[in-house]
Amino acid sequence: MTVQDIDRLAFVKEWEEWHRAKEEVLAGPHGFLAITGLHWLGPEPARFDDAPGVWSATGDGVVVELAEGEELTVNGTVVRGRYAFGAVPERESRYADWGEARLEVARRGGHDILRPRHPGNPLRTAFRHTPVYAPDPRWVVTGRFLPYDEPRPVTVGAAVEGLEHVYDSPGEVEFELGGARHRLTAFNGSGPGGLMVLFTDATSGVTTYAANRSLYIDAPGPDGTVTLDFNRAGNLPCAYTDLATCPLPPAENRLPVAVEAGERIPLERGGQP
Structure with missing residues (x-):
């Protein structure tokens, strides 16, 4: 077994632990x-x-x-x-x-x-599992956080018609994917200094949930460097139930490339195993 094999095994194991924990919260007794x-x-x-x-x-x-x-x-x-x-x-x-x-x-x-x-x-x-793309290190990309001078309020739509959410955006995340440079408006993430982006891409409505997916990003490094692991692009609750009020991505967060990574359309919405 080579070092590359060992690294890949560790990468897959970490991804599996992330996905298992996410599913446990979703399908918990009060999820x-x-x-x-x-x-x-x-x-x-x-x-x-x-x-x-x-x-x-x-x-x-x-x-x-x-x-x-x-x-x-x-x-x-x-x-x-x-x-x-x-x-x-x-x-x-x-x-x-x-x-x-x-x-x-x-x-x-x-x-x-x-x-x-x-x-x-x-x-x-009746929940079994969420279909996913097989984790692949090639979907881990390095980007750069471009902070605004001051956080900007951003109004987005919601899974519930007529509802709107307003989030403060601290800046944008820039990265290269599919041979092109992209920018996504970022919101505050779950940890100190962490970020979160809502996005759609060319797989949305085809193999991934049409309305949105989310990606959490660790706090930027001192030089603004960030790592985007699209293997962890996850479904929001509205992908499973109409009883959620999930936010939709800002209009500028629609990627023209196919991000064939992360969670796919749930079985509950007609997704394929």
Whole structure:
């Protein structure tokens, strides 16, 4: 076995661990596949089949009125009667447990929502795996982060028609792929200084999910160097369920090349194994 073989084995193993962890979150007992409803809350109190209580969005945030015999557990404390979740900041969530279910109270695109998550949801229990391209080191490219003088607000569409998201972009990522130079508008990633790009490419709607894929990038080096591993181009929750409010890529983030790497169209959307 050569050094190159050993390096490739390590590369594939790391990718498999990344993908396994991603699938575990998606298909966890209270992951996105467990969501049974996307309920838009307003001032008029409403009751839903997959959650207890009567829910409304007030000037002070989301409120639930629990009937006699109904209760929730919030942060380990049992609550009954009227409970106020308070104002939930944009893109954040708060949770309450109801038996085996978990209720998500969130704010997306300026709207308060309720998303119950039931472990027994058929979409979750029937889930097998996400089709993928075989990991290949040739899809790992070196690029450069081009920061703006100040973060710029960028408005993008959403998987839900009529909804918009606004993200602060710290700059752009530039790289070469397919014999051409490309730039993608970047957003803040999950770790300190990390980045995230939303994009589509020539495979979108053919072998990969049509609306979007995401790629997380480690913090740039001192000289702005970044590494883009397109093997880790992943599906967002909206690739599996219509009960997600995922953002769409900015118009400029549509690559003209075919990125035959990363996650493909889910089986739940007609993808091929």
